Amino acid sequence: MxxxxxxxxxxxxxxxxxxxxxxxxxxxxxxxxxxxxxxxKIKKDTITITAVGDIMLGSAYPTKANLPTDDAVKSFEEVAPYLKGDVIFGNLEGCFLNNGKSTKCKDTMGNSCFAFRMPERYAGIIKEAGFNVLSIANNHVGDFGSKGRKRTVEILDSLQINYAGLQSHPFKIFEIDSIKYAICAFAPNENTVSINNLRAAKELVARLKEQSDVVIVSFHGGAEGAKFEHVPKTNEIFYAENRGNVYQFAHGVIDAGADIVLGHGPHVTRAVELYKNKFIAYSLGNFCTYGMFSLKGPNGIAPLLQIKLNSSGDFISAEVISIKQDKVNRLRLDDQDAAFKKIKFLTEVDFPGHQLDFSENGKIGRKK
Structure with missing residues (x-):
């Protein structure tokens, strides 16, 4: 047993x-x-960067008369279906601040003064619309001095919106779906990272490329208005200020490692270009700007760009959703595709022999 x-x-x-x-x-x-x-972790083979130009939803300065009647809540309603992608980018043309007077204005009432102070609650509207990357390098971020700049970055941090462009905040590195991005932004204005110091800009971009997969460069540069739709390939002097040589700048930062360059500042749409397989938009115009902005003629049209890149940052294709603005109807879609037609025309004129193919349905591809 x-x-x-x-x-x-x-x-x-x-x-x-x-x-x-x-x-x-x-x-x-x-x-x-x-x-x-x-x-x-498998990296996406195609990423989408949706990019627009200037955003200023209404200023409470000098009076609340410069705020929209719906308190800005419907600012992006007409274009909401198109604000999709991995990165949704825009230029924040002003600061978030609930009170205070501007030091740039010549009289205490702020008459004839372009100083933009958006109510702090408006930041939530921008966040809800989908924006996750903003440039704050421009001539209006400092309209209310250090107080306005400080409050703006505090609010953007609290909403987890990535931003760059101040000397105190020159860049930001962040990750979305296993792709590591870097954003840096430049302008010719006080307390911003200078567009006119190309050597320093290239050094910054090179360092960022070592730490990230895709480097996004934004600039606020060039002269303003309907007379300045073309890219002159020289320094642009406007109101005695050197607004930069945006052509030289864009090519320089791509040489240093940038994967896409997104410009704004002229308040009109400019040409696009493909350089070393990298996409450049020289000006994205006025996107959503309420109040004291001129929206006449070319100032009232702009592109919403949906740009597709591979995981190495090389251009695949883009789609232009044309938008338009006026003082009464505000931001809406443009069934005449004026921004797309303008981009196509200006690209043909400013960059003959370019490498882009423009179809009739708003699509931009690469020439075969």
Whole structure:
């Protein structure tokens, strides 16, 4: 009897050992079991960057008469279906601040003074619309001094919106769906990262490229208005201020490692260009600007660009959703596709021999 019990115990032990070896993943301490449970991170092969120009939803300065009647809540309603992508970018043309007077205005009432102070609650409207990356390098971020700049970055931080462009905040690195992005922004204005110091700009971009997959460069540069739709390829002097050589700047930062360059500042739409397989938009115009902005003629049309890049930052294609604005109807879609037609025309004139193919349905591809 004792012999039978011993044989039975040996048989059960052998059976258990065979079972464990045949199914190693069931053993808690097996190295194979541990590695099987760790998912592999696979980078997206195509990313979408949706980009627009200037955003200023209404200023409470000098009076609340410059705020929209709906308190800005419907600002992006007409274009909401198109504000989609991995990165949704715009230029924040002003600061978030609930009170205070502007030091740039010549009289205490702020008459004839272009100083933009958006109510702080308006930041939530921009966040809800989908924007996750903003440039704050422009001539209006400092309209209310250090107080306005400080409050703006505090609010953007609280909403987890990525931003760049101040000397105190020159860049931001962030990750979305396993792609590591860097954003840096430049302007010719006080307390911003200078567009006119190309050497320093290239050094910054090169460092960011070492730390990220896709480097986005934004600039606020060039002369303003309908007379300045073309890219002159020289320094642009406007009101005695050097607004930069945007052509040289864009090419320079791409040489240093930038993957896409998004321009704004002239308040009109400008040409686009493909350089070393990287996409450049020289001016995205007025996108959503309420109040004291001129929206006449070319100032009232702008593109909403949906740009597709591969995971290395090379251009694949783009789509132009044309929008228009006026003082009464505000931001809406343009069924005449004026912004797309303007981009096509200006690109043909300013960059003859360009590498882009413009179709009739708002699409931009690469020439074969």
């Amino acid at each position: 004792k012999l039978l019990n011993t044989l039975a115990l040996l048989f059960l032990s052998a059976l258990l050992l065979f079972s464990c070896q045949g199914n190693r993943a069931s053993v808690p301490n097996s190295p194979l079991a541990q590695t099987d449970t760790i998912p592999n």
